[in-house]
Amino acid sequence: MTEVNEEQAPQAAPDVAALEQEGEIAADYLEGLLDIADLDGDIDMDVEGDRALVSVVDIKGSDLVGTGGEVLEALQELTRLAVHRRTGERSRLMLDVAGYRQGRRVELSRLGTKAAEDVKRSGEPKSLQPMTPFERKIVHDAVAAAGLRSESEGEEPERYVVVLPV
Numbered sequence: 001m002t003e004v005n006e007e008q009a010p011q012a013a014p015d016v017a018a019l020e021q022e023g024e025i026a027a028d029y030l031e032g033l034l035d036i037a038d039l040d041g042d043i044d045m046d047v048e049g050d051r052a053l054v055s056v057v058d059i060k061g062s063d064l065v066g067t068g069g070e071v072l073e074a075l076q077e078l079t080r081l082a083v084h085r086r087t088g089e090r091s092r093l094m095l096d097v098a099g100y101r102q103g104r105r106v107e108l109s110r111l112g113t114k115a116a117e118d119v120k121r122s123g124e125p126k127s128l129q130p131m132t133p134f135e136r137k138i139v140h141d142a143v144a145a146a147g148l149r150s151e152s153e154g155e156e157p158e159r160y161v162v163v164l165p166v
Contacts, residue, residue, distance in 0.1 A: 014050040022052040022083050022091050029082040030056060030095075033075075039064070048094075054079070055096040064097045069104065072097050073132060094134070101134070108135055112142025112150075115163045119148060123165050130158045 023045035034041050034056070041059035045052065056064060065072045076095040083091040096102060111128065119126050128139065136152050139161045143150040150163045 014047070016047055018087075018089075019047045019050070019052040020045070022087065022093050023047070023054055025083045025086050026052065026054045026079045026091075026093055026095070029079055030054065030075075034059075050092065052091070052093045053096070054093060056098065059098050062098070062100075065100045069100060069132070072100060104135065105138055108138040109142045112139035112161075112163075113146050115139070115161075116143045116146035116148045119163045119165050120146075125165065126163045127153075128161045128163070130154065130160045133159075136161050 027043040027045055030043055039059060041056045044055040044057055046055075047053065063071070064075060066074075072095065075097070076093070079095055080091040080093050083089075083093060094101070108131075115126050115128060131139065136159065140150050140152075143161075143163050148163060148166065150161050152159050153162050154160050
């Protein structure tokens with residue numbers, strides 16, 4: 001009998017029904033918050049890979065995003081806690097408000113690609129500004145797509161990406 005290490009083990013398919021349930025719970029929670037705050041907005045739900053995605057759309061202003069997305073991050077954590085409380089399971093739900101995360105994803109992909117180009121040109125490692133785990137993942141993916149390697153360094157909330165030469 002041959003052993004399979006974790007890296008070679010096949011990935012379990014995501015439980016789409018459970019992720020849809022997370023989205024429903026999150027949507028109910030967010031609708032309640034919007035009502036309390038007397039804000040108009042619609043909720044969209046989707047499943048992408050192994051995450052439930054919930055978006056507050058058609059909302060005016062940036063109060064639910066905050067400076068640098070900090071209110072959005074806090075709202076996402078509260079929403080994940082609400083899901084956890086109902087399901088007993090840890091949630092990796094991703095929350096977006098007014099397309100902020102999608103716009104940030106494009107911005108960070110460009111940043112990662114440019115940093116990789118700079119490192120290829122200079123041959124020197126390049127450190128970027130502190131970012132959230134979501135933001136760092138996008139930069140790591142862009143750097144890898146450009147053919148380089150990157151690492152996260154530092155301690156939260158000041159954790160940042162370092163792009164490394166070949």
